[in-house]
Amino acid sequence: MSNYVPEPFRIKVIEKISKTTPEEREELLKKAGYNLFAIPSEKVYIDLLTDSGTGAMSDNQWAGIQTGDEAYAYCRNWFHFEETIRNLTGLKFVIPTHQGRVAENLLFSAVVSKGKVVLSNSHFDTTRANVLANQGIPLDLVIDEGKIPDFIHPFKGNIDLQKLEKTIRHYGKENIPLVILTITNNSGGGQPVSMQNIRETKALLKSYDIPLFLDACRFAENAYFIKIREAGYQQKTIDEIVHEMFSYADGVTMSAKKDGLVNIGGFLALNDEALADRIKEHLILIEGFLTYGGLAGRDLEAIARGLKEVLDEDYLEYRVGQVKFLGDMLEASGVPFIKPTGGHAVYIDARQFLPHIPQSQFPGQSLVANLYRRAGIRATEIGSYMFAHEDSSTGEMVYPDLDLVRLAIPRRVYTESHLRYVAESIIKLYHDRDSLKGMKIVAKGESSLRHFVARLVFIE
Numbered sequence: 405m406s407n408y409v410p411e412p413f414r415i416k417v418i419e420k421i422s423k424t425t426p427e428e429r430e431e432l433l434k435k436a437g438y439n440l441f442a443i444p445s446e447k448v449y450i451d452l453l454t455d456s457g458t459g460a461m462s463d464n465q466w467a468g469i470q471t472g473d474e475a476y477a478y479c480r481n482w483f484h485f486e487e488t489i490r491n492l493t494g495l496k497f498v499i500p501t502h503q504g505r506v507a508e509n510l511l512f513s514a515v516v517s518k519g520k521v522v523l524s525n526s527h528f529d530t531t532r533a534n535v536l537a538n539q540g541i542p543l544d545l546v547i548d549e550g551k552i553p554d555f556i557h558p559f560k561g562n563i564d565l566q567k568l569e570k571t572i573r574h575y576g577k578e579n580i581p582l583v584i585l586t587i588t589n590n591s592g593g594g595q596p597v598s599m600q601n602i603r604e605t606k607a608l609l610k611s612y613d614i615p616l617f618l619d620a621c622r623f624a625e626n627a628y629f630i631k632i633r634e635a636g637y638q639q640k641t642i643d644e645i646v647h648e649m650f651s652y653a654d655g656v657t658m659s660a661k662k663d664g665l666v667n668i669g670g671f672l673a674l675n676d677e678a679l680a681d682r683i684k685e686h687l688i689l690i691e692g693f694l695t696y697g698g699l700a701g702r703d704l705e706a707i708a709r710g711l712k713e714v715l716d717e718d719y720l721e722y723r724v725g726q727v728k729f730l731g732d733m734l735e736a737s738g739v740p741f742i743k744p745t746g747g748h749a750v751y752i753d754a755r756q757f758l759p760h761i762p763q764s765q766f767p768g769q770s771l772v773a774n775l776y777r778r779a780g781i782r783a784t785e786i787g788s789y790m791f792a793h794e795d796s797s798t799g800e801m802v803y804p805d806l807d808l809v810r811l812a813i814p815r816r817v818y819t820e821s822h823l824r825y826v827a828e829s830i831i832k833l834y835h836d837r838d839s840l841k842g843m844k845i846v847a848k849g850e851s852s853l854r855h856f857v858a859r860l861v862f863i864e
C-alpha cells in the first residue's frame with residue numbers, strides 16, 4: 405500500500421456533510437429513477453460524481469473574488485485572465501466562456517458541418533455531442549493498450565499515430581477540420597498523453613495542414629505525469645512542461661472547472677485570427693461580451709489565480725497521490741479498475757466487477773446505484789448507459805469498449821479518512837457482488853446526453 409501524501413494546505417473553512425439511512429436512500433433512489441444526477445447533493449455523504457467545478461478554492465482565490473471589477477466591458481480582471489492564459493498557452497486569442505462545453509460549441513459550430521470528421525484520442529461526452537450536433541463524425545483513436553483496463557502503460561491516453569494517419573488518408577485532409585487530444589483522457593480512465601505523443605501528433609498533422617487542438621481541462625495533471633513518467637522530464641519544472649505541451653497546439657478548449665481550480669468558467673484560445681473573429685461574433689450572441697463570456701469579473705480573477713496555483717508541484721503530487729492511494733486500497737482487495745490510476749479519478753471496471761450482468765443491462769449503473777444505496781457515495785457511470793446507441797444504418801446496438809464507474813475526486817475537498825471510507829464501502833460491495841442485479845431504462849431523452857435525464861429500474 406502506498407503512503408498518503410499529506411495535504412499541502414490546512415483547512416480554514418468547512419462544510420457539513422450529512423449521513424442518511426439506507427431506507428431514506430432507497431426512497432431517494434426510487435424517486436430519482438436510479439439516476440444519480442437526480443439525487444439532492446445534501447443527501448450524498450461522499451460525492452464523487454465529478455471533479456468538475458466541485459473543488460475548494462484557496463484563500464488567494466477568495467481574496468481575488470473581492471477584487472472583481474463588474475464593469476460590462478474590459479474589466480481589470482479580464483486583463484489578468486487574458487494575460488495569464490496567453491502566458492500559459494502561448495496562444496494569441498483568448499475567448500472566455502462560462503464552461504468548457506461552450507468553448508466546444510463555439511469551436512465546432514465554426515469548423516464542423518455535415519460529414520466532417522473530428523479525430524481524438526477519446527472525445528469526452530460533451531465534446532462528442534458538440535461534434536454530432538453539427539452533423540460531424542467524432543472518431544476515437546486511442547492506442548489499443550488504452551482499452552485494456554489492467555494493462556500497465558505509462559501513457560494510456562496516447563493517440564494511435566498509425567491509425568491517425570490511416571484515418572486522415574481515408575477521409576481526406578479536407579474533411580478533417582481539426583484533431584483534438586484530450587489531456588488527460590477522461591473517457592479512457594483519466595490517463596495521460598505523453599509529450600512525445602503530442603509532439604509526434606503535431607508533426608504528423610503539420611504535414612497534412614490540419615490544426616491540433618488540446619482539450620486541456622486537466623493539463624496540469626497531465627504535465628505531472630510527464631514529469632514523473634517520461635524520460636527526460638524529471639528535471640523540468642511543471643511550468644516548463646506545460647509550456648512545451650501547449651507549444652504544439654494551434655488551439656485549446658478548456659473547462660476551468662477542473663485544473664482552473666474554480667467552480668465555474670472556461671475558455672477557448674487559438675492562433676487563427678480569422679477563426680477567432682468568427683467565433684467572437686457567435687460568443688456575443690450566446691455568452692456575452694468578448695471580455696467576460698458569461699462570467700463575472702470575480703470569476704475571471706479566480707480562474708487567473710487558479711491557473712497559476714495549479715502548477716504547484718506539491719499540490720500535484722498530493723492530487724495524483726490521492727487517486728493512487730484510493731486505487732491501492734482497492735487493489736489490495738482485488739477490486740478491478742483501470743491501471744495505473746489516472747489523474748483525477750479511479751475507474752472501476754464494472755464488467756469485471758459484475759461479470760454476470762451483460763452490457764445491455766448496464767453493469768456500471770447497477771454498481772453506481774448500489775454504492776449510493778449502501779454507503780451514500782455518489783459516483784458516475786461511463787459505459788453502456790452513457791454511450792450505447794443504435795447504429796443508424798444497421799439498427800444494431802453499438803456498445804463502448806469499456807464499462808466504467810468513475811470515482812472522481814474533487815480537488816482539495818476530501819481527506820484520507822474519507823477515501824478510506826470509500827474504499828471500505830466498495831470492498832464490501834465487491835464481496836457481495838453476486839447479489840447485484842442488472843438495470844433497464846424506462847424513460848430517456850432523445851439527445852446523445854441521455855444519461856443526465858434517463859430513468860431506470862432494476863431487472864427483478
Ligand code: PLI
Nearest residue numbers: 454456503504505528530590621659661
Ligand atoms: O463541464 P464543462 O462544460 O465545463 O466541460 C466539458 C468537458 C470537456 N472536456 C473534458 C475532458 C471534460 O472532462 C469535460 C467535463 N467533464 C465533466 C463534467 C466531468 O464530470 O468529467
